[in-house]
Amino acid sequence: MKIVMSWLREVVPALPPAKAVADALIRAGFEVEAVEPVGHDLAGVVVGEVLSIELVQAKKKNVRWVRVRVAETGTREVICGAFNFAVGDRVAVALPGAVLPGGFTITARKTYGHLSEGMICSASELGIGDDHSGILVLPPDTPVGTDVAGLLELADDVLDIAVTPDRGYGLSIRGIAREAATAFGLPFDDPAGAASEQAASEQAGAGQVGAGQGAAGYPVVVEDTAACGRYVARVVTGVRPDAATPLRLARRLALSGMRPISVPVDVTNLIMLGLGQPLHAFDRAKLSGPIVVRRAREGERLVTLDGVKRELDPEDLVIADDSGPVALAGVMGGAGEFG
Structure with a gap:
């Protein structure tokens, strides 16, 4: 742990x-x-505002010549190979002399016919996660010139x-x-104290949630009561599964050894790690019939959130619906939900 x-x-x-x-x-x-x-060991990385972008064509791959504002009056010009940001975006800029995780020092250098005065960083280059598909775009109200290490509590x-x-x-x-x-x-x-009081209050008003269906619940059938004495399901509305998990929380998950995936998955994992209560989020629109807690059946398979196709054993306890297993109980959810 x-x-x-x-x-x-x-x-x-x-x-x-x-x-x-x-x-x-x-x-x-x-x-x-x-x-x-x-x-x-991270130092010298500040918030910059993208002022202009110019395409630089090259034989192997095209790059961008980017001018960024890194202080009230200070600007830098940087070569960047990513294309996932636009003029006006706030980005993390490693200035010459900056040190990135692993002791990698940034210098000004001539490349693609321009002097690149630093580097625009991806999340992986800052040690926040493993996403290196593009650079890290910060919220639009992030103050220019702010130290990124302090801002993101790195x-x-x-x-x-x-x-x-x-x-x-x-x-x-x-x-x-x-x-x-x-x-x-x-x-x-105790961080579980306030949560328990709130849950008790809500449940008293909503009715019994779990085996059966309360006013705010979802139908549940527990077939193996010896392995699962109680399963609680609650419907949560107004969720935006396409929203981005706040960077501070995504990093918290990554440092805890879990890969940030999406807001519903990340929130449940944060609660699980924080309070020790296993739980999982399902997309109600993708569920077919009630949630069933049972043993796996011969020949059943499940692709879990880590992308692994698993052959299930009849001793495995699963969470299923009418279509088959949707999660490995207490272990990992299926990739067909919010993965």
Whole structure:
């Protein structure tokens, strides 16, 4: 389990540095395998506004000659091979002398017949994720000249903890935060407390949700009650599956070892990692019939969110609808939903 220190400090703000937290967790019986500093070496990357773009044609591939404003009166001209941004966009500009993750230093250099005074960065080049298909486009109201490392909170530390089966609660920020707070005698404000109170209030007004259908629920049939004592389903409306997950949360997921996919998937994964409660989002329009919790049938297959086509075993517990399995229960969802 990878525990992101900035996330842990949202629950227990007064925690000491990561190494001290790791030592305290080891004394409490946890196997902390590593303390990984990330993003601390990033420097010299600022927010720039794209002022103009000129196409530069070349034999192997075309590129763009881009003029960006990086301060109130300062501009830079940069060669960029990406085409996913336009005039007026806010982008991350690594100025000459900037250092990117991995110790890669940016210099001004002559290329494609122009002097390129830096680099416009992709998410992967900033260590935010693995997307290198285009450069990172920031929200339009992001202030020009702002330090990107500070803006996106890129400097962090990650605790790599091998959680033993008898301490399953350690597979969440909530569980580790409680242990850390106890170790240092700090207050622990349970993040699940407020959520539980709100859920109880809503459920009291909505009726029973789960096996059956409440006013805000979705029909559920639990066939294997020995493997699943309770399954709760709730309908959420007004979701924009094409919206972008905020960069800070996408990075939080990436540092936790999970690939950001889409808003519905990312939100459920953040809740799962934060509170330790497995859950999954389905596109109601793609479900056929009720949700059924059952064992897999002979010969059934499921393509999961990681793109792997899995042959299911009759011992596997699945979440299914009338069309067949749509998720591997408690493990991973199917790629046919929001993937």
